Amino acid sequence: MKTNFINTIISIALLVLTFVLTSTSAYGQSNELKIRQTLTDYIQGTSYNRPKQIEKAFHQETNLLLEKKNNPLWRVPVKQYISWFENGKIGEFTGRIGEIMNIDVAGSVATAKVEIIFPAKKLRYTDLFLLKKLNDNWQIISKTASSEETINHGKRILFIVSNAHFHGELDKAAGASFSEIVNAYHAFKQAGYTVDFVSPEGGAIPLAYINTSNKLDKQYLYNHDFMYALEHTRTPQQIIPEHYKAVHYIGGSSAMYGVAENKEIQAISMEIYEKYHGIISSVCHGTAGIAHLKTRDGKYLVAGKRISGYPDAYENQSAAYFQQFPFKIQETIEQRAGEFKYSARNQAHVEVDGRVITGQNYLSSALVARKIIETLNSKNE
Secondary structure, eight states: HHHHHHHEEEHHHHHHHHHHHHHHHHHHHHHHHHHHHHHHHHHHHHTTTOHHHHHEEEEEEEEEEEEEEEEEEEEEHHHHHHHSSSSSSSOOOSSSSEEEEEEEEEETTTEEEEEEEEETTTTTEEEEEEEEEETTTTEEEEEEEEEEEEOOOOOEEEEOOOOOOOOOTTTOOEEEHHHHHHHHHHHHHHOOEEEEEEOOSSSSOOEEEOOTTTTHHHHHHHHHHHHHHHHHHGGGGGGGGGGGGEOOOOGGGGGGGGSSTTTHHHHHHHIIIISSEEEEEEEEEGGGGTTTOOTSSSOOOTTTTTOSSGGGGGSSSTTHHHHEEEEEEHHHHHHHTTTEOOOTTTTTEEEEEEEEEEEESSSGGHHHHHHHHHHHHHOOO
8 A cells, every 4th residue: 555655656746747847848949939039030130121020129228239340349229220221122132141050048038149141242240149038028138249251152951860769669779970960061061051950850869970089070069059950950841942952861870760751851852853953962871861752753763873872781681770670771772773882881982863962871971062062063053
């Protein structure tokens, strides 16, 4: 009797704790969504000459601490700042491209960073904000900014990653290859591209193969903006295909689950490829993501094309993890009339077949990215 009573108390305590944690998490997400909307009002308002939308983002008593020639700390009242956008045609693009880089919430206050690029002027602004929750609304109460020359041109690449934490029904961890993400990401950033991340469920993704002795891995592991992007990947519903020049399917063991069969992600990739003449690319196990893609006429994308990825022969096919794979990459590609190509283990291998660019392993990641850039440059994209 006593044991049952104790078990009941423990069960109630666990339910209360679960409720509290769930409520706290939902509360935090709600605040972040509201802050994101405030920042979006600022970005869209300044990008399209919408003074009312800018005004909505700021508290009326806000002062902006900006800089101009011979005045490194230029105090600008928000009304004056908004007036700069009142002379332009409402809704007309100002040349500013904004991106939320990170948000950090602490109770009723928050900080945020926004990147603004002016491709035509080759300028990049970094805006830092202090926000306050007032009457359940988040408003900007302070802003400062710095500027620098940039090669950023505003063109976007979409990285596709998986939310799967485990191999199927096993408790064996799975994750996206950190090195594959970093190697390709760095190549694109060096060429001035903006990289976005999408996953079937959005939000944080599991990571694998992190090598802190590798200089580039370490650089990005401690880059707050980069890690924030991996923690807040977009959902398919948030993606506008027209904005992207290419999709890139990231490998790692998690790539085998949840991505290839996702209809929304399939539709995004094929719209970018067919309607907007973009590139479809993958590396290693990421090639699983393109195996099911079909063109408008119902044919498999890989049919008649040279495709690379992680070969079936290099898997431990007797291992439990492999038994969880929903399909074999190489076998499926070949069944669908694709020509699967690869090199020896631990060697880079890249195949370029029109606007389909694929690589064998993490050593191929940067090479695939550079081939994408080269192809886009040849098209003057």
